[in-house]
Amino acid sequence: MTADSTSTLTEILVGGISRGAMYALVALGYTMVYGVLGMINFAHGEIFMIGMFACVYAIGAFSVAWGDHIMLNLTLGIMVAMIFSAAYGYANERIAYRRLRKAHVLAPLTSAIGISTFLQYFIFLTVSKDTVNFPRYYSDYLTNHHINLGSAEVTYLQLTILGLTLVIMTGLFYLINFTRLGIALRATAQDQLMASLVGIPVNRIIAFTFILGSALAAIAGVMFSMYNNVLVFDAGYRVGLKAFTAAILGGIGNIPGAVLGAMILGLTEALTTLNFGSQWDDPATFAVLMLVLMLRPRGLLGERVADKV
Amino acid sequence: MLKLHDIYAGYGAIEVLKSLTLEVRAGEIVALLGANGAGKSTTLLTIAGVVPVRSGVITWQDKPLPVGQADAVLRQGICLCPEGRHIFPRLTVLENLISGSFLLPANRNPAKLEEVFQYFPLLAERRKQLGGTLSGGEQQMLAIGRALMGEPKLLMLDEPSLGLAPQIVARIFEIIRLINQKGVPILLVEQNARQALKIAHRGYVIVTGRNQLTGTGAELLASDEVRQAYLGE
Numbered sequence: 001m002t003a004d005s006t007s008t009l010t011e012i013l014v015g016g017i018s019r020g021a022m023y024a025l026v027a028l029g030y031t032m033v034y035g036v037l038g039m040i041n042f043a044h045g046e047i048f049m050i051g052m053f054a055c056v057y058a059i060g061a062f063s064v065a066w067g068d069h070i071m072l073n074l075t076l077g078i079m080v081a082m083i084f085s086a087a088y089g090y091a092n093e094r095i096a097y098r099r100l101r102k103a104h105v106l107a108p109l110t111s112a113i114g115i116s117t118f119l120q121y122f123i124f125l126t127v128s129k130d131t132v133n134f135p136r137y138y139s140d141y142l143t144n145h146h147i148n149l150g151s152a153e154v155t156y157l158q159l160t161i162l163g164l165t166l167v168i169m170t171g172l173f174y175l176i177n178f179t180r181l182g183i184a185l186r187a188t189a190q191d192q193l194m195a196s197l198v199g200i201p202v203n204r205i206i207a208f209t210f211i212l213g214s215a216l217a218a219i220a221g222v223m224f225s226m227y228n229n230v231l232v233f234d235a236g237y238r239v240g241l242k243a244f245t246a247a248i249l250g251g252i253g254n255i256p257g258a259v260l261g262a263m264i265l266g267l268t269e270a271l272t273t274l275n276f277g278s279q280w281d282d283p284a285t286f287a288v289l290m291l292v293l294m295l296r297p298r299g300l301l302g303e304r305v306a307d308k309v
Numbered sequence: 310m311l312k313l314h315d316i317y318a319g320y321g322a323i324e325v326l327k328s329l330t331l332e333v334r335a336g337e338i339v340a341l342l343g344a345n346g347a348g349k350s351t352t353l354l355t356i357a358g359v360v361p362v363r364s365g366v367i368t369w370q371d372k373p374l375p376v377g378q379a380d381a382v383l384r385q386g387i388c389l390c391p392e393g394r395h396i397f398p399r400l401t402v403l404e405n406l407i408s409g410s411f412l413l414p415a416n417r418n419p420a421k422l423e424e425v426f427q428y429f430p431l432l433a434e435r436r437k438q439l440g441g442t443l444s445g446g447e448q449q450m451l452a453i454g455r456a457l458m459g460e461p462k463l464l465m466l467d468e469p470s471l472g473l474a475p476q477i478v479a480r481i482f483e484i485i486r487l488i489n490q491k492g493v494p495i496l497l498v499e500q501n502a503r504q505a506l507k508i509a510h511r512g513y514v515i516v517t518g519r520n521q522l523t524g525t526g527a528e529l530l531a532s533d534e535v536r537q538a539y540l541g542e
Contacts, residue, residue, distance in 0.1 A: 180415060184408070196359070199380045
């Protein structure tokens with residue numbers, strides 16, 4: 001292998017891992033909600049999309065208010081995105097899912113699909129019918145600067161995505177496994193009646209799950225819109241589908257599984273693009289999914305269904 | 310301490326408790342007996358605030374007990390260890406125990422864990438094991454231990470002997486008595502009527518949600534009605 005092709009390969013792999021990291025942040029929302037409620041929140045992709053728009057408009061407002069301070073405005077923009085997405089995620093749970101908790105499983109699922117379509121058209125009609133560009137001044141700073149990894153170039157944006165994801169994953173792992181809140185969350189996921197009998201506020205824990213998952217999706221949304229430079233009202237559909245696939249691939253309900261599944265998808269896409277062109281991304285992704293499910297119907301790290309009952 | 314007066318309660322259109330009256334006094338073990346579907350578990354769930362009260366009054370230490378609010382009841386120190394044990398299967402033994410003190414300050418946990426491990430040394434050995442991997446008897450011990458973590462002023466146990474081998478049942482009943490001797494009153498629902506009445510100070514027999522019979526443990530053990538219906542004699 002020549003020096004040039006190794007550096008290309010490294011760059012492709014870093015790109016794949018970066019994409020995987022963004023998918024992972026979204027996939028966590030799917031898998032946490034499934035873990036606690038046993039439902040697929042199909043509106044989660046739209047929560048991701050709302051985060052994108054909230055950040056871009058917030059940055060616009062900040063730069064008008066006090067000028068273009070890159071790090072300050074970006075940081076505040078991400079925070080605004082998290083707050084917006086969290087509010088939408090919480091409202092979804094309150095309005096569309098809570099009353100349906102004891103209904104047939106198809107009821108909340110259908111409600112979720114309805115909310116997903118509603119939110120897409122809500123943004124389409126009230127915010128923008130066309131694609132919107134992420135403010136170049138901000139994204140260029142992160143995409144044009146890079147460090148050298150051997151002969152390969154890794155952009156600041158990729159570093160940010162990887163660093164941020166690593167910090168978030170570590171924090172989440174700690175929260176879920178080593179805190180009282182984490183015990184309450186897992187207890188609620190495993191046995192709601194018993195959780196309420198030991199005094200765990202089940203409704204608040206479920207709301208918290210939605211808020212946390214939504215905030216993570218918002219971070220992914222901001223990163224994604226910087227990565228691709230454009231945002232559009234139906235962006236959440238595609239990414240949501242990919243992240244959902246990642247969660248299934250890793251074993252839905254399993255948190256490390258969602259991260260693993262997302263990384264596999266990110267790398268699959270990157271390697272497919274390298275070898276066959278990006279039009280093969282989606283077929284390759286779903287071929288991997290089908291192959292894995294044929295061999296392991298519960299997903300890579302999924303638990304046996306018997307354990308859930 | 311705890312008094313139920315003329316309680317009606319149930320689920321949806323089904324009324325399970327119809328004018329139920331009972332009392333647990335300080336330091337007592339009270340057994341609640343009855344056939345399947347008589348309303349024993351519903352009685353405990355109603356006290357615990359999970360099943361709503363339709364009419365009647367529950368008082369606790371001479372004050373009305375909040376009804377229909379599980380966390381408020383728990384804050385009063387009334388802990389239910391439900392039928393079927395309900396261990397969190399994918400939490401460790403230690404995490405299961407810690408979950409029992411969710412509403413209490415965490416700094417009291419170490420001392421309480423010591424106490425639970427004194428009753429059930431086996432749980433100390435298995436503290437890192439997942440709850441779902443324990444045997445039935447161990448799960449029952451864990452369920453009682455978890456309820457003790459809530460610092461109960463009244464402990465309600467629903468069918469603690471269900472599905473367990475006789476020597477384990479004996480061990481569980483011994484520990485129930487031990488817990489009671491340390492001053493915790495116990496309201497005990499049991500299908501194993503003989504065992505229950507042996508350790509109970511008093512007992513109630515309920516039939517389709519109504520009071521049928523009451524007396525001391527010894528009186529009920531000797532009564533023809535109980536012998537025929539619940540002891541199979």
